[in-house]
Every structure is written in C-alpha cells, then in structure tokens.
Amino acid sequence: MAAAPNDDSLTDSGSLLEASGLAKHFGPVVALRSADLRVRGGEIHALMGANGAGKSTLVKILTGALTADGGTIRLGGRARTFRSTSEARKAGLICVYQDPSLLPDLTVLQNLILTATPISSFRRYLADLGLGGFDLSTMPRELARPTLSLLDLARALAIEPQLLLLDEITASLPADLTSRVFSVARQLRAEGRSVIFISHRLAEVSALCDRATVLRDGKTVGVVEPAQGGEERIVKLMLGPVAEEVAAEAASPSTPATGAVAVEVRDLKAGTLNGVSFTLRFGEVLGVAALEGQGEKELFDCMAGVRRPESGQILVGGKARSFGHPADAIRAGLVLIPADRLQALLRQRSVRENIALPFVNRIARWGPINPRREKRRVATAVKRLQIDTRVTSEVRRLSGGNQQKVGIARWLAGGFKTLLCFDPTRGIDIGTKRQIYGLVKELAANGSAVLLFTSELPEIQLACNRVIVLFGGELVDEMPASDADERALLRAAHGLPSEEGE
Amino acid sequence: MATAAAAAPRTSGIRFGRAARRYGWTIAVYALFAVLMVVTLIIKPDYGAFEWNTLTLAALPLAFAATAQTIVVLSGGIDLSVGPLMALANVLALRAMLGHDLGYSLIVALIVLLEVTLAGALNGAIIVLTRVPDIVITLATSFIWAGLALLVLAKPTPGVPFDFQNLAQGSTLSAWIPNALLLLLVIPLVWIPLRRSRAGLAIYAVGSDRNAAFRSGVNLGLSRVLAYAVGGFFAACGGLALSMTTGVGSPLAGTYYTLSGVSAIVLGGVSLAGGRGGMLGPVAAAYILSLIPAVLIYLGIDPNYGQMIQGVLIVIVVMIGGLGVVLRRA
Amino acid sequence: MSSRAAATARIVQQNSIIVLIALLVALAGLIEVIRPGAVNANWVSNILEFAAPLGILAAGQTLVVITGGIDLSVANVATAAAYIMASQAPFGVTRGIVAGLLVGVVVGLVNGVGVAVFRVQPLIMTLAMGLVVTGTLNVYSQAAVRSVPGVPAVIHTLGSGTVLEYVPVSLFLWAVLAAVLIIGLRGTGFGRLLYALGDNQEATRLAGVRGWQVLLTNYMACGLLSAVAGIVLAGTVNAADLSLANILLLPSVAAVVIGGTSIFGGSGSYSGTAVGALILTVLNSVLTLLDVPDAVKQVLYGAIIVLLAAAYTRVLGRD
Structure with a gap:
C-alpha cells in the first residue's frame, strides 16, 4: 500500500x-x-x-x-x-x-x-x-x-x-x-x-x-x-484591484457616527463568544474583524435571534430584548444577511417571491396578497439594487452576486432598522462587491445602523466607519476605520502581541 | 497532551457512560419487553411454552420485516415496499412448493430468496439511477410487487408443505426454545459478517454522512443498492416465514408488515435519519409489538385495541425522540 | 445542466399542465379507439364522479407535499370520517357531517403537532396516526355500532347525484375546493409560506416566519380535506365500510406526483394534481375496458409513477 x-x-x-x-x-x-x-x-x-x-x-x-x-x-x-x-x-x-x-x-x-x-x-x-x-x-x-x-x-x-x-x-x-x-x-x-x-x-x-x-x-x-x-x-x-480601491477610499476618510444608539450589546456569551460588549449607532457601519471561529458567528446569530445567548444582554433602543426566534429580532428591526446566500433564499421560487417573503411572515398576513402593491415594493428594491434579472425567474438560475442582492433586497422592501451583514460578499465578484459596499454605506448615511463582518479584512476600510476586532471570543480592539488598514487588523485579529497565544 | 488525554477516555466510568449512551435505547427496549413479559405472567399465570411458541411465531415475520427496513434505513433510505416484497416471496414459494417434499421446498426457498433479493436490488437501482426520492419509488414499486403477487396467486391459498411449516412451528431443541426463535439466527448470520465487512460499513457510512462517505472513497450508489438488496433478502425471509407460520400463501399479507416494520425500527432505536442503530433493538421491538395483542386477549380486551395501542406507542416514541432534537436545538 | 436542457425544462415546467391535459385527452382517445362510442357524456360524467373524491383527497396531499412532507394518513382519515358520519347520521345528518369533519381536523391537528412542534418526520408521524385512526375506528365500530351504517340520502346525492342529467353534484364541490386551492396557493400569504417552507425551512425562519404555525394549520387543512373526500366517497359508492378509502392512499400520492408537484417540496400546483386525479381515473377506465385484471392494473400504476417521477426529475433536475 x-x-x-x-x-x-x-x-x-x-x-x-x-x-x-x-x-x-x-x-x-x-x-x-x-x-x-x-x-x-x-x-x-x-x-x-x-x-x-x-x-x-x-x-x-x-x-x-x-x-x-x-x-x-x-x-x-x-x-x-x-x-x-x-x-x-x-x-x-x-x-x-x-x-x-x-x-x-x-x-x-x-x-x-x-x-x-x-x-x-x-x-x-x-x-x-x-x-x-x-x-x-x-x-x-x-x-x-x-x-x-x-x-x-x-x-x-x-x-x-x-x-x-x-x-x-x-x-x-x-x-x-x-x-x-x-x-x-x-x-x-x-x-x-x-x-x-x-x-x-x-x-x-x-x-x-x-x-x-x-x-x-x-x-x-x-x-x-x-x-x-x-x-x-x-x-x-x-x-488585486481591491487594494487600490482601499487606497482610493482612504482618501475620503469616513467620519465617526454620532447618531442615537441602535443596539447595545452587553457582555454577550454564547459558545465561543465569551463576553462581548459594544454599541452600534444609527448612521454608522460598524465592522467586525475576526479570523474564522472567533465567536463572530455566534455574535451575529444571537443578535438575529437565530440562537439564544448563554448570558448577557442585547438592548434595542435602550430596552433589553430576548430573541427566541428571528421573528423577534425582525420585529425589533434587526435583520440578518447570512454569508451563505442559499441559506436565506428559496432556490426554486421567483425573485419576487423571495423578496416578498417577509411581507407574509405573520399570521395576520396569511390572507390574500395585493399583487399590485407587492409588485411595486419588489420593483423598487430590485431597481435600487440593480438586480440583473427578470423578476419572475427562479433564484437558483441567478449568479452568486445577484442572489446575494436578492437577499438584501428582501429587507430593503420589508423594512429594517439595523442590518446585520455576515460576510455578505463571500465568493462574489468584485463589481458586485463594490455595489454591495456602496449600498451598505448609503443605508447608513440614510440613518440605518449596519453591523458588518467580512472575512476579507482589507475590505473593512471600504465600507466601515469603525471596527471592532474579535479574537478568541473576546473583543480585543476597537479602532476608527482610518486606522484599520490590513496590517493593523491582521495583528489585532491574530490577538497580537503573542500570535501563538490563545 | 492535555487535549489528547481528554480526547481518549480510558477510565471504566467513562466507558460505562459511553456504553449506556450508545446502547441505552436498546437496553431500554429489552427492559420494556421484560416488563411486558412480567406483566403477561401476572395477568396469565399459566403462561407456558405454548403461548411463548405462539408469540415467537407471530413475531418471526415481523422481525424479518423490521430487519429488512433497518438495513435500508441505516443506509439513509426507506423502503415502503417491504410488505409487498414479503407477500411476493410468500406467494412465489407457495406456488412452487405446493404438493412437494421438504428437499424440493428448500430449493424453492433458496430461489425465492434470490428472486426477491434481486427485486430489492431493483428498488435500490431505480432510486440511485433516477434520483427520484426513495419514498416515491418504493411507494410505486410497492404497487408493482403487490400486483405481481396477485398475479402469482389471486387469493389466499393454503398448501405450504407441512415439513416446511415445521421448520418454524416445532420446538426441536426444547419446549422453551421454539424453532421460530432459532430461525431468527438467520439475522446475525447475515448481519454480523456484513457489518464487519467494508461493504457493511459503507452502508452505515452513506446513511451517516454522505459527504464524509464520499471522501472516504465509498461508492455511494453501489452501497445504497446493496442496502436495498439485503433489505430484499430479509423481506424474502419474512415472506418465507409467513409461509411457515401460517401455512398459507396470501398475496395481501404485505401491507401490515410495511407499517409495522417501520414501527418496529422506530421503537427499536434506529435513527430514521440513517447511520445509527443496529439489529438487536428492532427484533426486540417486533416481539413487543407482537406481544401487545396477545396481552390484550389475555386481559379480555378487544384485540382491535392492539393496532391503536401500537400507533399510540409509536407516536409517543417518535415524539419523545423529536423532543430530544428540539431541546438540543434550543 | 446544459442551456438547451434548461430551456426544455422551463418549457415543460411552464406548460406541464398542457402536457398533462394532452395525456388525458390521449387516454380518452385510446378508449374511443378500443370501444368506439364509449366516450360519451355519460362516460365523462362517470369519470368526473369517480375522480372527485380522489381529487379532493389528493388536494390535502398536495398541500402537505408542497411543504416537503407527506401524509400517509389521508386514506385512514377519509375512511374514518365517512364511517363516523354515517354512524352519527341517524342522530341528525348535520351532526354526522360535523362529526366526520371533526375527525379530519383532530387527526390533522395531532399530525401537525407531531411534525411542526415535535419535529417528527412526516412520513412516520402520519403512518403512525394512520394506525391509530384505523385501530380506533375498529374499536369504535365494535363497541358502538351494531351494524354497518347506511349512508344518508343527502350524502348519497352529494356523491353520486347529477344535475342536468350529466353534471355530477360532487363536481360542484370539487370545483369550489379546487378554485380555493389554486387561488389560495398563488395569491395568499399562507400559500406563499407553504412553498417557502417546502423550499427552504431555514430561509423561511430567517425571514421571520414561525414555521410551526403554518405547518400545523396545513396538516389540519389536509385532515379536513381528507374527511371531505371520505364523505363524498361514501356518497359515491353508497356505503361506509371500514376500508372504504384505503385503496386511495397510493393514488392520492400518485396524483400529486403525476401532477408535477415536487416530492421534495417547494413547487407544484393543485391544477396539476386535479388533472393527475383525472388521468388516474381515466387510466383505470381504460384498463377496466381492456379487462385488465386488478393485479396488472396495480403493476401498471406502479410503473407509470416510476416513469413519470423519473421523467420529472430528469427534465426539471435539482442542481
């Protein structure tokens, strides 16, 4: 052998x-x-x-x-x-x-x-x-x-x-x-x-x-x-080209947001996540930088109501909330864009049905759908995101980038206050990435709060105002985006000074 | 080294805990059977070798049906045609055996085993080749096997040679070890070598985690077909067992065994998600399910309650199983 | 999948109902060829009359299959509903009908609780409930009913009466239910959610849907439709025995599969199922005309389901 x-x-x-x-x-x-x-x-x-x-x-x-x-x-x-x-x-x-x-x-x-x-x-x-x-x-x-x-x-x-x-x-x-x-x-x-x-x-x-x-x-x-x-x-x-993009973006430094507190997380613990506290304000994109498996997944899941934290609090608009189901988080205005697009999409259904899904997420909305109103809401979101498709075609036939746009369009149409983007650009081409980051910034500028995790550290500067760094389930650093170049983030994300440390 | 020590549990305490976790359900099923037997003895103090023999006869076909279903379910599938396959084996055997001696009957039995094993393999092959879900295919083939059974024999007909019947009906060794109990040995005789072979491990592997099985070099399609083929073999055993225990060839005997076979494996602790479970649990479950109607009769209750109780039992068992999943998720 | 195959898939998908209707017409043509003059108003009336109970039974099945489940208790529920309706009818026909429908709702509720709350596999849950229903019905018939109950006249009219000589009364009921289902699946939030759950439960959850509420309601709807089907069937055959609808379990699934609803869930329609039920009924008529024995009929049924399911899977493919 x-x-x-x-x-x-x-x-x-x-x-x-x-x-x-x-x-x-x-x-x-x-x-x-x-x-x-x-x-x-x-x-x-x-x-x-x-x-x-x-x-x-x-x-x-x-x-x-x-x-x-x-x-x-x-x-x-x-x-x-x-x-x-x-x-x-x-x-x-x-x-x-x-x-x-x-x-x-x-x-x-x-x-x-x-x-x-x-x-x-x-x-x-x-x-x-x-x-x-x-x-x-x-x-x-x-x-x-x-x-x-x-x-x-x-x-x-x-x-x-x-x-x-x-x-x-x-x-x-x-x-x-x-x-x-x-x-x-x-x-x-x-x-x-x-x-x-x-x-x-x-x-x-x-x-x-x-x-x-x-x-x-x-x-x-x-x-x-x-x-x-x-x-x-x-x-x-x-x-590749993104590096240049970062350099270009850095020329227009994003200012720290001064909006009201959208979400406050206090000493949150869940799985790997070991006691993390921070605040997220309206009008800002807060980046989360971490290598894989540092508790970032748990953080997003808890905030989106996908899982329950073991301890700690999530305060929305100053009130502590307990999310037992994504529906609770959505009602509080927190919506999740997961990394795996297909996790959030109905592959066999049309773009319209995918975008319109949150419209019917309560028993009160089980009744007849007003097709004209739905069409209008969906069309607005599709147009805003420039989704490249006929609205009736199946989602599984779209490219990855367009699929992710459908996932985001759903919430543009459905309404939200805080967008939780978990690695939204994973495996997406550079053109679409730019569009998505542009959209995220625009949403924040219009008053929403965005929490953004990306596994591609250099992209943090593209979209964020401020960055928190997770390592070993703890928040180890926080910096304004202007300081968050790749080197700084990499060091922090590795838990430096001791790279070998746990 | 700390990780290594934690990863390799060596103390007997942990070993015991592990055994309890792994075999807990099976042990519980046997305990349930024991409790039921004790209850039976209390209800019917004169319970004797005859009653025990009757029970083993009733449980034999069901035990085979459960075994057939178990193998398919372990491979991550389901076979809704187990009952009709049994019926097919049963009527094929009767047609060919009618009026012949034991030696001839045994040869017929072997041929029937082969035929129905192939029918099972055909189930698997269609599922793998068409990629249509197993439920649909075996639901459809259950029509086909049942129809074929009706073509072979239009209505229930007695005439299984007595010598062949006696293979199951007597008590050759001792009054408390009826032949119908001994015939269960066919299961370990086939199952143990299979389980130890790579082919058998591959059946568990495809049911457990298809991706990991693929990475481990398992031929997914072939393993699934094998599972259905072995399922067919045990269904054939079940059909022959029906011939022996009833003496009748009955083209409609099947339906009951599909449903009860699934009940037995659920009660026997085989995970319907595939990959987890063994043969000991389902066989005990077959005995439990066969004992219930008997107990009802001893109690003077309408045996029609049996089906109801069986259903309720399954509902409770699967709900408890489901509750475990729900609690783990929360 | 190549683009040509994809294009074919789309054409078949968008026009599958036309293909099915063509198949239906072809089968009717076959009958006319075998036995010229056989296809007449009377024949059509008969086909519709016998297709109605199956179509209604398969309606419930369609709802469940769209969510990615399966209900193997529909036939038991139909039988039990019909039997209980008939045995309670002497105390008032309304009481009988309500009691029958209640059977469906209650069994559907239990199925729904098992599947939606306890997360039991639908196949197992409904199989076991089928046992419970049949067992309970047997006990009930032994304990409470002296003789096989007769079917009240109203139900007999519902199941086998005709209007204008040829239009079966049951067709009106079926048509109303079909309209509600077809429109409801497309144009209501509840319908949307059925497809959504069948396509991707996790995605539906992330969109803020509490799936258990939908599934629970849906299994109850399926139970109710099964009960209706049982009562209509009792009227059609003018009897309510203990195995009335049992032979319709597999056809109820077959009609759904033939109608093009994906057994994985997430796509399909009731119009397909309805045509599927008609095809099965006409097929039965063809085979009866050819003096094909029941046994061969069964084999052919099975083979047709395998072939159609394989064809659907091949053409529509799941990438």
Whole structure:
C-alpha cells in the first residue's frame, strides 16, 4: 500500500505535481478559471487566496472529488485524471479537510477499515501527533473537533502519501496542536515528500512553507517565496484591484457616527463568544474583524435571534430584548444577511417571491396578497439594487452576486432598522462587491445602523466607519476605520502581541 | 497532551457512560419487553411454552420485516415496499412448493430468496439511477410487487408443505426454545459478517454522512443498492416465514408488515435519519409489538385495541425522540 | 445542466399542465379507439364522479407535499370520517357531517403537532396516526355500532347525484375546493409560506416566519380535506365500510406526483394534481375496458409513477 517515500524519478523531473489551466464551473458560477500549480518533491507549498478565489475547488479537483472542465494534471510527469477520491489516494494524493471526514457513527477503527488504512501505521502517526494509546473503539461523534482533525490527519499519513493536502486544518486547532501538525509536515518534507498547505494565517504560511501559489478569482496570479519577505506580495496578489480601491477610499476618510444608539450589546456569551460588549449607532457601519471561529458567528446569530445567548444582554433602543426566534429580532428591526446566500433564499421560487417573503411572515398576513402593491415594493428594491434579472425567474438560475442582492433586497422592501451583514460578499465578484459596499454605506448615511463582518479584512476600510476586532471570543480592539488598514487588523485579529497565544 | 488525554477516555466510568449512551435505547427496549413479559405472567399465570411458541411465531415475520427496513434505513433510505416484497416471496414459494417434499421446498426457498433479493436490488437501482426520492419509488414499486403477487396467486391459498411449516412451528431443541426463535439466527448470520465487512460499513457510512462517505472513497450508489438488496433478502425471509407460520400463501399479507416494520425500527432505536442503530433493538421491538395483542386477549380486551395501542406507542416514541432534537436545538 | 436542457425544462415546467391535459385527452382517445362510442357524456360524467373524491383527497396531499412532507394518513382519515358520519347520521345528518369533519381536523391537528412542534418526520408521524385512526375506528365500530351504517340520502346525492342529467353534484364541490386551492396557493400569504417552507425551512425562519404555525394549520387543512373526500366517497359508492378509502392512499400520492408537484417540496400546483386525479381515473377506465385484471392494473400504476417521477426529475433536475 505504502508508496516508496523517496522516488528519485519524481524529484529529477523537478515537479511532483504539475497542474495547469484547471477550470471548473457550476452552472453559471465560475469557480475556477485557469489555475496553475507546480509542487516540487520535498516541498511544503502554500495555496493562498481570498474566500471564493477557488482554493477548495482546486483541492477537490486534485483529490478526485470533482473533475475539472478543462486543464491537465501531471503527477510525477504522467498525465492523470482522478475520477474518485480513492483513485487519487492510490496515486498518493490525499487531502485532510477543515471539517474532518471521519464518519460520525462508525468507530475510529471502523473508519480505518472502511478506508483500508493500515492500522499500525495509523497508530504510529497518531503517537507522533501526541495521541499515543488512543482508544480506537471511540466514535467520532463523541470527540472534540481538534482531536478529530488529528485523527483525520493520522489516517491520511498512514497511507504514506506522496502529496498531502492540508485544507485549513489549522483553523480549528489550538496553537500547541498546530505546532505538532507543523513538525509532521516538516518530517514529510525531510523524507522527500510534498505538502500543499492551505491557511488564512499568513504567519503560519511564512513559518512553514517554501513557496506559495496565490489564486484570485479562479486564476493563479503568482508564485511567491513567503520566507523572504514575500508576505507583502502575497497580500497584494490576493487582494488585486481591491487594494487600490482601499487606497482610493482612504482618501475620503469616513467620519465617526454620532447618531442615537441602535443596539447595545452587553457582555454577550454564547459558545465561543465569551463576553462581548459594544454599541452600534444609527448612521454608522460598524465592522467586525475576526479570523474564522472567533465567536463572530455566534455574535451575529444571537443578535438575529437565530440562537439564544448563554448570558448577557442585547438592548434595542435602550430596552433589553430576548430573541427566541428571528421573528423577534425582525420585529425589533434587526435583520440578518447570512454569508451563505442559499441559506436565506428559496432556490426554486421567483425573485419576487423571495423578496416578498417577509411581507407574509405573520399570521395576520396569511390572507390574500395585493399583487399590485407587492409588485411595486419588489420593483423598487430590485431597481435600487440593480438586480440583473427578470423578476419572475427562479433564484437558483441567478449568479452568486445577484442572489446575494436578492437577499438584501428582501429587507430593503420589508423594512429594517439595523442590518446585520455576515460576510455578505463571500465568493462574489468584485463589481458586485463594490455595489454591495456602496449600498451598505448609503443605508447608513440614510440613518440605518449596519453591523458588518467580512472575512476579507482589507475590505473593512471600504465600507466601515469603525471596527471592532474579535479574537478568541473576546473583543480585543476597537479602532476608527482610518486606522484599520490590513496590517493593523491582521495583528489585532491574530490577538497580537503573542500570535501563538490563545 | 492535555487535549489528547481528554480526547481518549480510558477510565471504566467513562466507558460505562459511553456504553449506556450508545446502547441505552436498546437496553431500554429489552427492559420494556421484560416488563411486558412480567406483566403477561401476572395477568396469565399459566403462561407456558405454548403461548411463548405462539408469540415467537407471530413475531418471526415481523422481525424479518423490521430487519429488512433497518438495513435500508441505516443506509439513509426507506423502503415502503417491504410488505409487498414479503407477500411476493410468500406467494412465489407457495406456488412452487405446493404438493412437494421438504428437499424440493428448500430449493424453492433458496430461489425465492434470490428472486426477491434481486427485486430489492431493483428498488435500490431505480432510486440511485433516477434520483427520484426513495419514498416515491418504493411507494410505486410497492404497487408493482403487490400486483405481481396477485398475479402469482389471486387469493389466499393454503398448501405450504407441512415439513416446511415445521421448520418454524416445532420446538426441536426444547419446549422453551421454539424453532421460530432459532430461525431468527438467520439475522446475525447475515448481519454480523456484513457489518464487519467494508461493504457493511459503507452502508452505515452513506446513511451517516454522505459527504464524509464520499471522501472516504465509498461508492455511494453501489452501497445504497446493496442496502436495498439485503433489505430484499430479509423481506424474502419474512415472506418465507409467513409461509411457515401460517401455512398459507396470501398475496395481501404485505401491507401490515410495511407499517409495522417501520414501527418496529422506530421503537427499536434506529435513527430514521440513517447511520445509527443496529439489529438487536428492532427484533426486540417486533416481539413487543407482537406481544401487545396477545396481552390484550389475555386481559379480555378487544384485540382491535392492539393496532391503536401500537400507533399510540409509536407516536409517543417518535415524539419523545423529536423532543430530544428540539431541546438540543434550543 | 446544459442551456438547451434548461430551456426544455422551463418549457415543460411552464406548460406541464398542457402536457398533462394532452395525456388525458390521449387516454380518452385510446378508449374511443378500443370501444368506439364509449366516450360519451355519460362516460365523462362517470369519470368526473369517480375522480372527485380522489381529487379532493389528493388536494390535502398536495398541500402537505408542497411543504416537503407527506401524509400517509389521508386514506385512514377519509375512511374514518365517512364511517363516523354515517354512524352519527341517524342522530341528525348535520351532526354526522360535523362529526366526520371533526375527525379530519383532530387527526390533522395531532399530525401537525407531531411534525411542526415535535419535529417528527412526516412520513412516520402520519403512518403512525394512520394506525391509530384505523385501530380506533375498529374499536369504535365494535363497541358502538351494531351494524354497518347506511349512508344518508343527502350524502348519497352529494356523491353520486347529477344535475342536468350529466353534471355530477360532487363536481360542484370539487370545483369550489379546487378554485380555493389554486387561488389560495398563488395569491395568499399562507400559500406563499407553504412553498417557502417546502423550499427552504431555514430561509423561511430567517425571514421571520414561525414555521410551526403554518405547518400545523396545513396538516389540519389536509385532515379536513381528507374527511371531505371520505364523505363524498361514501356518497359515491353508497356505503361506509371500514376500508372504504384505503385503496386511495397510493393514488392520492400518485396524483400529486403525476401532477408535477415536487416530492421534495417547494413547487407544484393543485391544477396539476386535479388533472393527475383525472388521468388516474381515466387510466383505470381504460384498463377496466381492456379487462385488465386488478393485479396488472396495480403493476401498471406502479410503473407509470416510476416513469413519470423519473421523467420529472430528469427534465426539471435539482442542481
């Protein structure tokens, strides 16, 4: 089963993996335009890119989970196409994902049997990762996320892959476990094998990786050596035109808002979120900067009534509110735009029905609909957002950007006081992004309050007046947008001074 | 190391807790059965080997129906054609066995098992190939199998060879170990090796988390078809069990077993969402569901209450299960 | 999905009702070919009369399927409603009808509580309630009713009477209900919410809708329609026995599927279901005319549902 750790023929030819011109689209959505990736034998190679740049699609194509529409993959000099993950596995390519792919209802041992993983080898790597003596009759359902990640990694290592892909595996790991993963990766490199490492954390990339390939909008835009001060270049490449946009916007500094308090959050605790307090005023866009999993999701969910906080208060217009259902939050004027557009949309229904959904959200409105009035309200919102569609067509046939606009248009038509935007531009093209940010600013200027989280830190300055930074579930910093350049935000979002700190 | 220690529970206390969590429902189902048996003994002090034998005979086809449904549900599907498949096996067997000896009957039984296993596999193949939801397809094929059963045999007809009936009806070993109880061994004989094989694990895998199963290299379509095929096999066992226990070939026997089979697996602790559960619970549940009408008769109550009680029991069980989900969400 | 397939999908989707009606006409044509002169006013009257109870039963089923659920207790409810109506009718026909309809509402309420509040899978909840209803009905018939009750004259007229010789009385009821459903699904907030819940429960929740209220009401509506269907059917066959409507369970789902309502929920219409019910009734008539035995009829029913469902899934695709 195990491939020879050192295959000289591979290293001779220079590249272990050569992917060029890979493309993939899903219906109207282009996930990957033209991605190139060359990985040498004995190299740790970073794959970088903003959200929606096409990293996950590329990984899925490399590991056989998806087949590309175009382009070639050469492994050890031979052209290959993988039709399934098991084919890629046999060729020595395996991926460990951020969400562990162990089956929750089989014991760990059964998971190993299912994937024909050599058990002794698995145990050895598990010991390397600090889980010696692990009980294999445990069920993944019963385990914590970091442990699952390590198990998943050990399982991948146990088949002695030539090329190991780590897709954001460190995102859910505490620092001590991250360093264990690093040492295993370095060990592979020492044996002449290769690792593709995907992470949002620049510090990790420059500490670990030999080279980095940067993707933007589904294209490879550059290959950088992060160790030699390449971080700046990576950031620049990842951002593309937006970086210039930021510079342009910075020329017109947004002023701090002085409106009345729209929402006050007091010592809110829920899951990862560990006691956060702040105020949001009418007329401002308050940015929330955070790496993934710092409690930002819980914060938005609590404010939108999607989940109940464990403790703490949300005050709307000075009165403490308890939201048991999104309906309660909506009545208080707080509405949520989630990151996953499809989470909020009715895919099979028309644009009009999607936008008009909040019109009928109470028993009192179950009766006949006034079609003319509805048409008018919907048309106004569609026009304002320049949604590019016939209003009657199904939402699933729209592009991602237009779908997100429909999600926002719903509330423009339905009415709100405070807009909670959770990463509204994830995977959306730059033109639409600009429109959405422009709209958000306009809404604030017209007196609404906006709370905006974006996973793309450089975009914060585009839209916000003020920024709060979450790290480890706590509010660690607050600054006016004029100070919130990417560097400052990155430092704060990493919980600096100590980047390794928890 | 702290994480590792927390992640790998090693103390016996935790182990016990884990076992209770994993098998708690099954244990509770057996406890319920035990309680019901005790109640029965109190109501009817002269409960003896004969009554016990009657119970095992009544429970045998239902136990197979529940087993058939369990495998399909574990793979994340549902098979509403289990009953008609049983009826089909039952009438096919009667048609071919009529007036023959035991040896011939056994060969017929084997052929019927094969045929109905293929019918089950066909259910699965249609679902996988057409991508139409399992409910619709098996609802439709339940018409087809029931119609075929009626074509094979227009009306209930006695005539299952006595030697074949006696495979289930006697008590060869001891009065308290009736053959109908021993025949249940078919279930572990097929199930245990399957469960330990990669194919069996793959069935659990597709029901548990399709995405993770796909990433683990499981062939999703094939695993689902296999589940339906094995379901078909057990439905065939159920049909043959009907032949043995009733001695009659009955084309309309099916309907009851589809519904009761689903009831048994719900009561037996198999998650309808797929991936969780085993065979022990549903078999015990089949015994419980078969015992209820008997208890009613012993109590002198109209056995028609049985169906009602069965329904109410299921409603309560699924609502408790649902309540757990609701509370966890809140 | 290629753009051509998508275009085809859209055409079929927008005109599926025309395709269905064409199918219906073709089946009628087939009868005329087999037995010239068979398709006459009397035949049409008969078809409508027998399609009405199925159409009404499938109406409730449509409402539930649109929300992504399924109600396997409709036939049991219809049977129970008819039986209880008939057995209570001697104390007053109104009392009988109210009692029958109440059966539907109560069972629908329990189904709704199970599905909407306790989040039980609709399939299981309604299956179990079907058992409860049938079991309870059996007990009731043993305990309270001496003999099989007769159907009151009013109901008999409702189920099998005609106006102007050929127009069945039940058609009027069916037409009114159909109009209410078709208009209600399109033009009311409640209708919108049914589609919304069937399409995406989470999205509906995020839009501030308390889904349980909608689902609960909807299952009650389904129960009520099932009860109406049972009472009409009792009038049509002029009997109310303990297995009156049981054979209509699968056709009620079949009519919905044939009518083009997605079994996943979120799309569909009652007009499709109504034509579906007519197609099933005409098909039955064709097969009866051909002297096809019941067994073969069943096999054909099953095969047709598989083929139609597969065709819908292929053409309309869920990407």
